[in-house]
Amino acid sequence: MNGSALRTAAVLDIQLRRGPAGLGFNIVGGVDQQYLLEDSSIYVAKIKENGAAALDGRLQEGDKILAINGHKLENLTHGAAVELFRSAGEDVQLQVQKRLPTTSNGPANPRPDRDSSQAVGAVTIAIMVAVAAIGFIIYKRYPRRPF
Structure with missing residues (x-):
């Protein structure tokens, strides 16, 4: 092998009881709102504090939800997936x-690259503005004099 190891993510079943605030997490994804490039899966976007998912502790942001109460979430629109969650009843099997845990060779963030590229763009612009400001100050302070 070339130094890399094959890694597979664990699949587990999580039973949650719907609380006053629902299941306690938000989802992203679907065929009409892909969260990751060329991946229409449904992912956990946010775990709500003190919600059913947070109290259980096993579901984490970035986890992929494969099925709810035995219904696979493949090739669904985001709205259809949301409706499955809403109609799932009080006891929900996920x-x-x-x-997968991140390594030093990859991004530390499960979000798409567009967020990091926006940050890089903002830093680049800030550096360009700083260089221009310094150049302007030097130009004003030390004007060119003829020889």
């Missing part, structure tokens, strides 16, 4: 693929 099949979840855990997010």
Whole structure:
């Protein structure tokens, strides 16, 4: 092998009881709102504090939800997935693929690259503005004099 190891994410079943605030997490994804490039899966976007998912502790942001109450979430629109969650009843069985832990060779963030590229763009612009400001100050302070 070339120094890399094959890694597979664990799949586990999580039983949650719907609380006053629902299941306690938000989802992203779907065929009409891909969260990751060329991946229409449904992912956990946010775990709500003190919600059913947070109190259980096993579901984490970035986990992929494969099925709810035995219904696979493949090739669904975001709205159809949301409706499955809303109509799932009080006791909900989730099949979840855990997010792979990140390594030093990859991004530390499960979000798409567009967020990091926006940050890089903002830093680049800030540096350009700083260099221009310094150049302007030097020009004003030390004007060119003829020889």
